[in-house]
Amino acid sequence: QKEVEQDPGPLSVPEGAIVSLNCTYSNSAFQYFMWYRQYSRKGPELLMYTYSSGNKEDGRFTAQVDKSSKYISLFIRDSQPSDSATYLCAMNYGGSQGNLIFGKGTKLSVKP
Amino acid sequence: EAQVTQNPRYLITVTGKKLTVTCSQNMNHEYMSWYRQDPGLGLRQIYYSMNVEVTDKGDVPEGYKVSRKEKRNFPLILESPSPNQTSLYFCASSGAKNTEAFFGQGTRLTVV
Numbered sequence: 001q002k003e004v005e006q007d008p009g010p011l012s013v014p015e016g017a018i019v020s021l022n023c024t025y026s027n028s029a030f031q032y033f034m035w036y037r038q039y040s041r042k043g044p045e046l047l048m049y050t051y052s053s054g055n056k057e058d059g060r061f062t063a064q065v066d067k068s069s070k071y072i073s074l075f076i077r078d079s080q081p082s083d084s085a086t087y088l089c090a091m092n093y094g095g096s097q098g099n100l101i102f103g104k105g106t107k108l109s110v111k112p
Numbered sequence: 113e114a115q116v117t118q119n120p121r122y123l124i125t126v127t128g129k130k131l132t133v134t135c136s137q138n139m140n141h142e143y144m145s146w147y148r149q150d151p152g153l154g155l156r157q158i159y160y161s162m163n164v165e166v167t168d169k170g171d172v173p174e175g176y177k178v179s180r181k182e183k184r185n186f187p188l189i190l191e192s193p194s195p196n197q198t199s200l201y202f203c204a205s206s207g208a209k210n211t212e213a214f215f216g217q218g219t220r221l222t223v224v
């Protein structure tokens with residue numbers, strides 16, 4: 001079993017839809033959970049990060065972590081065409097063992 | 113402006129001809145990494161460095177070298193490139209906890 005699993009999509013939704021992106025992981029030692037957005041031909045950029053379990057909201061984006069289920073989610077409300085990108089989850093142990101482990105990314109397309 | 117700068121952005125080379133991809137960051141970050149991104153395989157870490165003169169192998173280090181003589185620079189060296197190293201390469205930097213990694217714009221390398 002891979003450490004981090006992410007459905008690659010592609011996912012196509014109409015403008016204004018609520019989007020749910022998910023990752024599962026196998027290692028319970030992960031402490032930090034992140035979502036990156038990558039536009040075509042660009043480097044990934046950090047959207048949000050969460051420490052341990054719980055929710056975090058930033059505008060139209062909400063990140064959720066459920067450590068008991070080893071499951072993380074990113075919700076996008078009122079999706080816009082400009083949200084069309086590949087979304088990558090990432091996680092690490094924190095501290096001195098700081099290697100980021102990435103999911104393979106989900107390609108999202110928001111149609112006008 | 114906080115940034116990670118990679119050069120060159122595009123490179124076509126021949127098998128066996130040594131090349132270096134440079135990476136520089138202006139955020140005084142301790143942690144720097146190199147990744148390659150391939151379709152269907154996602155981001156895979158090649159090498160990382162937790163500080164000056166400290167480097168370590170990631171998941172796919174074969175055929176690559178790195179050095180960290182200064183905090184801001186982390187070049188990636190391919191001593192004898194082969195076609196299977198054709199890929200999109202990203203350099204990233206982050207603070208000590210590696211929770212907010214900043215990525216460069218990428219280097220698209222083709223080895224013929």
